[in-house]
Amino acid sequence: MPQQTKNVAKKRPVPTKRSPVTGGVKAAEAKVFAHTGAEDDVRITALELAPGKLSPEMEAYFKKCDEKLGFVPNVLKAFAFDDGKLQAFVDYRQQLVQNTENLSKLEIEMIATAVSAQNRCFYCITAHGNAVRQLGGPVLGEMMVQNYRAARLPKRQRAMLDFAVKLTIKPWEVEEEDRDKLRRAGFTDRDIWDIASVAAFYNMTNRLASATDMRPNSVYHGQAR
Amino acid sequence: MPQQTKNVAKKRPVPTKRSPVTGGVKAAEAKVFAHTGAEDDVRITALELAPGKLSPEMEAYFKKCDEKLGFVPNVLKAFAFDDGKLQAFVDYRQQLVQNTENLSKLEIEMIATAVSAQNRCFYCITAHGNAVRQLGGPVLGEMMVQNYRAARLPKRQRAMLDFAVKLTIKPWEVEEEDRDKLRRAGFTDRDIWDIASVAAFYNMTNRLASATDMRPNSVYHGQAR
Amino acid sequence: MPQQTKNVAKKRPVPTKRSPVTGGVKAAEAKVFAHTGAEDDVRITALELAPGKLSPEMEAYFKKCDEKLGFVPNVLKAFAFDDGKLQAFVDYRQQLVQNTENLSKLEIEMIATAVSAQNRCFYCITAHGNAVRQLGGPVLGEMMVQNYRAARLPKRQRAMLDFAVKLTIKPWEVEEEDRDKLRRAGFTDRDIWDIASVAAFYNMTNRLASATDMRPNSVYHGQAR
Amino acid sequence: MPQQTKNVAKKRPVPTKRSPVTGGVKAAEAKVFAHTGAEDDVRITALELAPGKLSPEMEAYFKKCDEKLGFVPNVLKAFAFDDGKLQAFVDYRQQLVQNTENLSKLEIEMIATAVSAQNRCFYCITAHGNAVRQLGGPVLGEMMVQNYRAARLPKRQRAMLDFAVKLTIKPWEVEEEDRDKLRRAGFTDRDIWDIASVAAFYNMTNRLASATDMRPNSVYHGQAR
Amino acid sequence: MPQQTKNVAKKRPVPTKRSPVTGGVKAAEAKVFAHTGAEDDVRITALELAPGKLSPEMEAYFKKCDEKLGFVPNVLKAFAFDDGKLQAFVDYRQQLVQNTENLSKLEIEMIATAVSAQNRCFYCITAHGNAVRQLGGPVLGEMMVQNYRAARLPKRQRAMLDFAVKLTIKPWEVEEEDRDKLRRAGFTDRDIWDIASVAAFYNMTNRLASATDMRPNSVYHGQAR
C-alpha cells in the first residue's frame, strides 16, 4: 500500500515550502536525507569559477527576473562568471527559442521538457517541467517529465514531440519523411525550423547542466502543483 | 526567461487542486490542453474488462485504503476484474516488497521510483514519486523521478540504486562483483534479496502498467509538494 | 540427477559423432570444464540466507512437485528461506501467469522463454525453454531461446511475442497501436491483459534470478530433446 | 509450475528424435506447431539460387562430412550454388578459424557460440552450441547459448569471451587495455589474433545466415544433450 | 584489391576540384552518381524559408568570411532568413565556443568533430573535420571523423574527448568522477566549462543541421588533404 497517509498530508500546510517531511519518518533518517534543495540555491554548479562583473544591462536583467519571478534562475547565475557569455546566452535563447513564429509558449516548454527528460537532466526538467505546469496545468507537466506518450495530445503536438525526441536520440536518422510528418500535421517549414531550434537548444543546455552539475532553484519544485 | 511569473503564482491559491491553469494562457489553448487528470480517475486502463466481484476481504481492503488515503489506488481497481488476481497481487506486494528486513520504507520507494523512471512508466513514477516525497521530502522525490544520480545520497543508498538500475537495464550483466559492491556498502545477503525483489517487482508493474495504459489517481500529482 | 553421466555419454556413439571433435580434447582440459550442472543443484543462489521453516501447505506443495517432476524447482527452494514469500510467489504465479483465459500453456511458456532470452537469464531460459520443448517440441523450444523470429509462427503467436518482447525492451513505447495489433491478430482485451501479465512476470523473475545468480535444476537441460 | 511431468519424460525413449511431443498437448495444437525442423533440412535458405556444380574436391569434402557426421552441414549446402565461393569459405574457415596456435577446439566453439548468441543467429547458435556440448558437456553448451557469464570459467576463458563479445557489440571501443587484459590472462599476441579472427569470422557468418534465413540441420538440436 | 590505381591518381591534377572521377568507371554509372556537392552550395537546407534582410553588421561579416575563406559557410546562410537569429548564433559561437581560456583552436575543433561524428552529422563533420585537418594535419582530421580512439593522443586530449563524447551519448551519467578525470589530466574548472560548452554547442548544431538537412559548402571536402 502506498506510504502516504491522510495524517502526513495534513501536517504539510505549506506544500511548496522546502522543509524536510518529518511525519512518519524517524528523526535520524530524516536527518540523513536532508534533501531540502536549499543547498542547490547556494552551490549552483560543481565548478569553482571566479565571479565576474555584470554589465549594467545584465544587472538590469537580473533585477527584472527577481522582480517578476522572485528569484534569478540559477542557469543565469552559472553563466555570470563571464558577462559576455551570459549576454550571448540570453540573446541566443531570446532569438532562437522564444522568437518562434507559430509555436506557443506552452509548446516551446513542452519540447524543452520532453527533450530534457530524454537526457535525464535534473536542472532542465525541473525548470521547464515547472513552466509546462504553469502554462498547461500540473498533470501535463508531469506527463512531459515522465513519458510524453502518456499525454493524450492533439495530433499536432504529438508530431512535434515525436520529432523533437527523435532528433534528440537519433539525429542521424532524421530525414525528409520526418519533416513531412510535421508538414502533414499542419506545421510550416518555419515551424520545423523553430521546433528543431528549440529541441537543439535544450540538447545543448541539458549537456551544459549535466557537465557542471548545475542545480535548479529549489523554488521550482513546489510551484504550480 | 521562464514562463512563470509572480502574478501567475499568486493567481493559484490552492496549488494542489487539479484545475487547469488559466492565467496567461489563452482560453482556447487552455481548453485544448485540458489535462486535468480527471479522466485518469474514470478510465483507468485501455482495456475493457468485465468488472468482477470482490471478496469480502478485498472489499475491506479497498475500504481501508479509502479511509487511510482518501482513495483506492487505481492499480488495485485495475486488478479488481478478477478477485483472485487482486488478492495475489496484494499478497505478493506485501510479502516481497514491503516485508523487507532492513530496507526502510523510504528506501523501498526510492528503488520503486528510480526503476520506474528508467522504464518511463507514467503510473508508477507518479505513485511512487509521491511516496518518496511523502517520506523523504519533495526534492528527493523529484530527483528519483528525474535522475537519481542528482541526489547526494549516502554511499549505502547510492549503491542500492546503482544495483537496482543496472538490474533494470542490463540484468544479464549483474554478477558477483555487483553483489559485492552492495556488501561493501553495508548490505547483508538478505538485503540483496530485498533490493532485488523490490526492483524486480517494479520492473513487473511498470510493464503491466505500460501494456494497459494504466493511469494513476490524479490526486497523487499534487501531494507532498 | 545430473544429465551428463558416463552412461549417457556412452549411449551417444554414432549420431553425435563430429569428426574433428572426439579425439581432440585432452583429458586435462575436459577435467577443467566439469560444467556438469551438479553444483547448480547444491548451491542454488549466490546468497547465504538462513533456511526458513516451510508451512505444511508449502511442504505438501514441494512433495507434489517432487512426485510429478522428480524434483523441486530451484526457484521454489530459493524462496524457501521465507515461507510467506514462497507462498505469495506460488499464488501470484498461479493467479497471474497460469490462470489465463485463452492463452494455452504452450503460449504462456513461449512468452516466458522469449522474454527470458531477451534478458539473457540462465535460470529462466533453461526452465521455460524446457517447458516449450515439452509442449511444442524440441525445435520450437530452441527457437524461443535463440531468436523467436526464426520460428514460422501463426500470425497470432507472432503478434503475441512481438508485443511481449517490445514490452520487455522498450515498455515506454508501448501504446494503443500495439494493443490494436494484438486485437487485429484475434486477441481480446482479456488476452492482452494475460499476455502483459505473463511477460511482466518473467521480467520480474529474470531480474530476481540474475540478481541472485539463481541456478536451474540441472535435469532441465537434457529433457525433451 | 513447470509443464514437464515424469510421464511425458518417460514417453520419450529416443530423446534426439525430432518428432513433436504429443503427451499433454491437444492434437489440434500440436498440429499447428509442427516445428519439427524437418523443413529446415529441405529449404535451407530463403533465397532461390540456381544450383551450381561441385568440383571433385568439394564433392569429396561433402562425402567426408557425410561419413563423419552423418550429414552435410547446411551452411556448406548454402554455399554450394557456387563452387568457388564454397571452396573459399571452407579454406578460410580452415585457415582463420581452425588453424589456431593455442586455442583449443572447445575454446574456438565457445567463442563461436557466445558471439552467435550475441547476434541471436539461429543457425550458428544451433550448430556451435552443439559443438560446445560435444566438447565441453551439455551444460557448458547451454551456458554459452544463454549467457556466457553464467558459466564459472577459468580466468583465461572468461577474458577470452569478454574480449570476443565486446568485439562483437562495440568493436570501436576495443583498445590496448583490452588486449592487455588478454595478455594478463596468459594469452600471447598470436592468441589475440586467433581470438579476434574466430570472433570476427562468426560475426560474418551470423550476418550471412541472418540475411538469408539459413536453417541449421535439424539433427543438431538433439545431439549431446 | 583496392580500386584505386596509379593511373587514376595521375589523372587528377587538381585534387580539390569537385568533378566526378571518370577513370575506370563506366560513363553511365558516373552519370548516375553525380554527387559533385555542387547542389549542396545551391540548396542549403530542406526548408523553404523566405529570405530575410541582413543588417549592415551581418553583411560585413559575410563579406569578411568571403574574403578570408573564399566563401560564406552555409550554416550562416541557413540562419540568414532572420537577421536576429543569425546575429545571436554568431555571437553565441564567439562567446561560448571560441572564447576559451586555455583550449587551443585545434582542441576546440577536435571536440567539434568527435561530437559531430558521434551524431553522424554530415554538415558538421565536413566543416569541422576540415578545420582539424587545417590545424592538426590531414590524418588527425580523419581520425576525429572516423574514431577518435584511433588517434594516439596526449593524455590531456584523450581525457577531453572522452568527456565530450560521454556528454554527447549519456549526459545523464556524467558525474563528479568525470570532472575529476579532467582535473587529473591537467584541466582547470574553467577548462571543464569550456569543454562542456563546446561539446554542448555542437550537440545543438548537429541537431539543427540534421533536422533541416543542412548541406556543407562543397569546397570543404577537398581542403587540407
Next chain:
Amino acid sequence: MPQQTKNVAKKRPVPTKRSPVTGGVKAAEAKVFAHTGAEDDVRITALELAPGKLSPEMEAYFKKCDEKLGFVPNVLKAFAFDDGKLQAFVDYRQQLVQNTENLSKLEIEMIATAVSAQNRCFYCITAHGNAVRQLGGPVLGEMMVQNYRAARLPKRQRAMLDFAVKLTIKPWEVEEEDRDKLRRAGFTDRDIWDIASVAAFYNMTNRLASATDMRPNSVYHGQAR
C-alpha cells in the same frame, strides 16, 4: 607515398586559408600533434607476430599490388605472418566480395564503407572511403563515411545500404520483409546473397582491424580528394 609532407603543406597557402587558423597554431603545439600517419606504415598492428615466409604466389601478388597501387595494403601485410591465412583471406575476398553478379565495384565499396562507418573502424573506413572516392567521386566517399543517409541515392542503392546497415546493427531483426524490400528495389536473390556477403565480410574485417589496432596505409588519406 606519405600524403602530408612539408612540401605538400607548403603548397596549401591560399585555397585552404581559414581566417582564425593559419597564424594561430604555436609551433610547439603543431609538434605535439605530429599525426603524419607515417608511423601507421611502419607499425601496422598492435600485435607482435613473428614474420612468416610468403609463398611465391603471395610474393607475386604483393609485387602486383605494389606495381598497380604503389604500395601493398597494410591488411595484407598484417596477414603475412602466416602465408596460409593470407592466401585464404585473398581468395575469400576475391570469391565472396569481388565476385558479384550484378553489384558494381562502386556499390561494393559503398557497402564496405557504410558498414565500416557503422563499426567506426579506422582502417576500413580509410581504405574503402578512398575506394568510393576513386569510383564515385570525393563527395560520395565522404557521405558514405559520415552518414550514408545524406547521399541522395537512387532507390536501389538506398535499399542496398539500408539492408547492409541493418544487418550490421541488428542482424537478428532481418527477416523476409527486408529481403522483399531489396526485391522490390530491383535486386535478384543472387544480389541479396552478394549484398549480404559483402556486408558480412566487412563486419568481419572491421572487427579484425579493431581487435589488432590495424593501421591503414597513410597514402589513402590524400587520394581522390
